[in-house]
Amino acid sequence: VNAPASEFALIDRHFRRPVQHADVRVGIGDDAAVIAPTPGAELAVSVDMLVEGRHFMAGADPKALGHKALAVNLSDLAAMGARPRFALLAGALPEPDEAWLDAFMQGFRALAQRHDVELIGGDTTSGPRNLCVTVIGELPAGAAITRAGARAGDDIYVSGTLGAAALAVAAARGNVALADADRDRLRARLDRPEPRVGLGLGLRGVASAALDVSDGLTGDLAHILEASGCGATLEWARLPADPAIAARLDGPDRALALRCLLAGGDDYELCFTAPAHSRASIAALSHALDVACTRVGVIDAGDALAVVDRDGAPLQPLPRAFDHFA
Ligand code: ADP
């Protein structure tokens, strides 16, 4: 097991498995995978890259990383309402570390299995550690939930809770001290995000627009507003704050807590809009899936995002969303 491995031995040991789905006509081992799309289906395709030193620290737990590399991609498919089907994995590794790869693939495969996703190809190269996952999902024709469908009067919702991942990052940087009771939960939100695949599927035909909150709510919601040509008012006090965030909103860490809540990345919750007549179906969906869906604001005919407190007074200054090049 510890003998130096060739690229092809690594592929055979860690990536290649018997084909699982009949519509994978050619899987790992040829020059390209061949898949037979479901008749009438459209494909949703997304790719995300995790770079060491940027998205994760050197020495990060490889199993959690395998989970997260796939999870962030499944989250993108969820935001489109697509059913995940296939994945490709391109990885650069500084050395052929089999124990590392084994743990990485354990995390990757456990999540893939839960969503019945088949790994159909990839690329393996040496270089600074970098993991790049492509996912392919299926949708009934015309059913994709895009960012462009929000209309004035629509409600704005957020799934789950916000701010936990950003608070975990702040703690890792030594900017805030966490209670023992919070540490593991917050760290798990950062390291092992749970893509809202079931919610995305349930929102087909219900949500008018959706995206996943990867860079921070205000910045991400602004993408919906821009694509849909509308404005919005967000009531920040209604946001589903993680309890550790909520506890900090009235104290010395208030600025940090607000930043985590409104502009913290990495939560991978869904932010979506829907007309008011969908409230009952969304409540039923939320109940059936046991995923909170909180109404946090309303779309309007303007072109700006206002974040207000309970009395409608604007929150200023607005914390900014994460931007790799800002
Ligand atoms: P080529 O040189 O023709 O591009 P490769 O030698 O890179 O092919 O890959 C051989 C096979 O192994 C291909 O089917 C490719 O998709 C698969 N593969 C390589 N690396 C990975 C990986 N990290 N995960 C999944 N499949 C992989």
Ligand code: MG
């Ligand atoms: Mg190759």
